[in-house]
Amino acid sequence: MAELTKFWYLENFNLFRNLDNESMEELKRITSMQNISKNQPIYFPQEPSKSIYFLKKGRVKLTRMSPDGKEMILGLINKGEVFGEMSYLDEDERKEFATTLDEVLVCAINKDDFKQFVDHNPELNLRLTKLIGLKMRKYSERIEELVFKDAGQRVISFLLRLADENGKQIGDEIFVKPFLKHQDIAELTACSRQTVNSVLTDLREKGVINFDRKKLIIQNKEELKKRVG
Amino acid sequence: MAELTKFWYLENFNLFRNLDNESMEELKRITSMQNISKNQPIYFPQEPSKSIYFLKKGRVKLTRMSPDGKEMILGLINKGEVFGEMSYLDEDERKEFATTLDEVLVCAINKDDFKQFVDHNPELNLRLTKLIGLKMRKYSERIEELVFKDAGQRVISFLLRLADENGKQIGDEIFVKPFLKHQDIAELTACSRQTVNSVLTDLREKGVINFDRKKLIIQNKEELKKRVG
């Protein structure tokens, strides 16, 4: 069951697989590549929503801000993933910030060019719908987590997700590098920086994980899983 | 700005607008109508995900259950709305319960028949993607609310949403009927039944709303808006 879900996820991975040469040429023509340095904005709220982005290298965070200035991170985008896709659905303006977490290489496509491209490659229709459906599912899982889990469990769930998405298994440890600062984890898991810190240091003391500013090492994944149920 | 957003929402409303007669005939052939009485299940978690549903009459709630048996309501479906759409994206099994809240008339389409139908009516592709994108947006707003607002504000936001979606303006009051029991509101807003009750009775004492088991009357919408920021 868990495996079937995994499969369903992976299936959505590469939007442009199996396109013919001509289409790939057209795709190249309508996209523009950009190198962006660390901690730079890609787009802002209220900005007109006119491109879809494909992340080639690095990480991006999507954040929303409350009227009184608190921040929350809606999600992290990794290499190979798409963001800003709401412009394809004629969203008029951005609702969130997209900010680089590292040196980033990103590929932008104007939404109208992209719509035309999809018209020429109708097999992309279902893939796009699936891609959006996949994000929807992630959001619904996030809601579930906020409702059912306490702060500590949410932080641990986040570590497990990080291990799945960015971890490298070396021996029986999982390495995640780069790691995130506590404040970012707090904004992703809807708790305070102090709570993140106390959960992490507690796990470190017990030998379940190890970490510093640059990396996270998961030494006992089973123990983490046990703690989130 | 608020108006543009509203527009974006409404645009997604009728999936089957402007289809030709032949297509409408085909649609009728592949759909099956069902009358279902109050408080009955439509589908369960783990059930194979093989149909998409269109709600013609009544209300449906989608609920998830935590491993330890707590419930939460992922969303309410009103007349004219679609649910179970993840089957179209090859979800293998349902993740939630769909339960009727009233007498319901619902129209089911097998996902494979529906895919074929969409192939014959490619204009549905973008509409479907938008429909799913719309749900995604709703979920993202829900996450935002869980993170930024306290329990009382979430309940009030819910009342305002209910007013928008199901309310009838009569004079300067907004009537919502049927209403929901406190437990359901609690499961929708991620707080306890007791908190819902105290928020509602407090608002009633102050003359902002009135309610009983059957209906909700919003007497001062502006006051409610003021309280959620």
Add this chain to the structure above:
DNA sequence: TCTGTACTGTCATCATTAAGACAGAAATGC
């Protein structure tokens, strides 16, 4: 290499809200 800034780690205090208990009202089923 120094210096200012950003991040980590820790603690005490306080607010929010969940949970349990129970009485009374309303709805449902027989």
Add this chain to the structure above:
DNA sequence: GCATTTCTGTCTTAATGATGACAGTACAGA
């Protein structure tokens, strides 16, 4: 029309986690 179940309203208690403060550490830029 009566009995049983479900829902509302209210209280008290207790736990979770936010907040603010501050010292120590790492980092980046001059």
